[in-house]
């Protein structure tokens with residue numbers, strides 16, 4: 001079985017590389033010639049731990065190749081994974097133009113049976129649209145070739161993507177015909193050695209499962225953020241509360257961390273898209289609407305604390321910011337809270353000196369228009385002459401900083417910690433004014 005992956009971004013590149021790692025021959029297509037050029041030169045266009053070595057190893061073994069040639073990529077794979085972006089449209093619904101363009105390209109060039117797999121996160125009903133797009137294009141050619149459309153949403157986490165793909169909690173496969181079901185089972189057999197992880201279901205249920213999972217995770221975050229804000233007013237410590245709650249196995253410890261709000265390429269757009277899908281079908285998802293509202297407010301929570309301390313006008317102030325990426329171990333800046341925080345500080349006249357161990361380059365690209373924002377080459381340089389430190393992403397390297405050096409570099413020992421990295425009592429003992437979330 002040979003495999004084509006369409007779209008060589010965070011999901012496509014990981015999918016293609018991990019499949020090649022198990023022995024498959026994989027061809028990755030992208031319409032972005034810069035990405036393909038970087039990959040052909042042995043680099044990777046994104047930061048993902050362990051990925052570069054794995055790409056290199058599989059290219060060297062002749063199992064993994066990259067192309068911008070659509071005809072070549074369609075001819076290559078028996079299975080065609082669509083892993084292109086599905087950004088939000090103006091009304092919040094998922095913009096399917098890239099998915100449908102990929103589908104039409106398959107219809108335009110296929111000459112034999114193909115299993116077409118929607119791996120992108122797409123609303124319920126998209127498999128039908130993909131099917132229609134391929135069928136229409138085939139009809140234009142006067143061809144009547146057979147194909148199947150399968151939903152196989154991806155659950156990997158950026159920063160741990162390889163491990164998630166190689167040892168998935170589950171592989172959801174939505175499929176309506178036996179031939180494609182058998183091929184998908186065989187395709188994923190290398191990932192089932194310890195125990196069966198494939199969940200076969202109908203296509204629509206598979207499409208909804210992905211949104212349901214992300215919406216649940218986003219809900220936990222917004223729930224904890226609102227409780228954290230309440231805990232502050234009540235004189236309770238949300239970190240103690242979190243432990244007390246999480247110890248109940250019905251709740252569990254995962255994803256109960258309050259902070260500066262969720263970001264990234266998935267939760268914000270998937271929550272919006274699910275709310276919109278519901279609306280189009282006559283339902284109002286009240287819980288999820290509130291989840292989104294709470295998240296928008298939470299992104300400014302750290303700024304509110306800064307304003308409470310310094311007043312509304314921040315001109316002449318300088319703030320150090322540790323962390324730009326929406327979470328650690330990625331350079332993904334999509335919907336990162338750091339963007340909102342830096343923009344708001346800047347709007348109020350402040351200078352911001354930011355440091356991130358891997359996302360600086362990407363941040364320069366997407367935050368270049370924020371006045372007064374500059375980027376430091378290391379975490380200590382960012383602190384020089386700053387009025388306070390803001391912690392926005394919980395990179396490991398921030399867990400145990402040299403606090404004496406931090407104190408010496410800052411104008412005053414003042415930390416606004418959006419990720420609850422430190423023990424408040426310890427920080428006070430070290431002489432810091434320390435503001436965290438919900439403590």
Ligand SMILES: NC(=O)c1ccc[n+]([C@@H]2O[C@H](COP(=O)([O-])OP(=O)(O)OC[C@H]3O[C@@H](n4cnc5c(N)ncnc54)[C@H](O)[C@@H]3O)[C@@H](O)[C@H]2O)c1
Pocket residue numbers: 006007008009010011012029030031032035083084085086098101102119120121122154155156157158265266
């Ligand atoms: N990033 C994640 O953590 C993650 C996790 C699970 C699911 N998803 C979903 O997977 C999908 C892809 O996400 P991503 O983060 O990898 O996106 P991405 O933006 O990193 O990559 C998408 C790639 O597709 C390419 N592309 C667009 N149209 C194309 C076409 N017609 N033919 C070939 N290539 C084309 C783009 O150039 C880009 O390189 C989205 O639907 C997303 O919601 C993402």
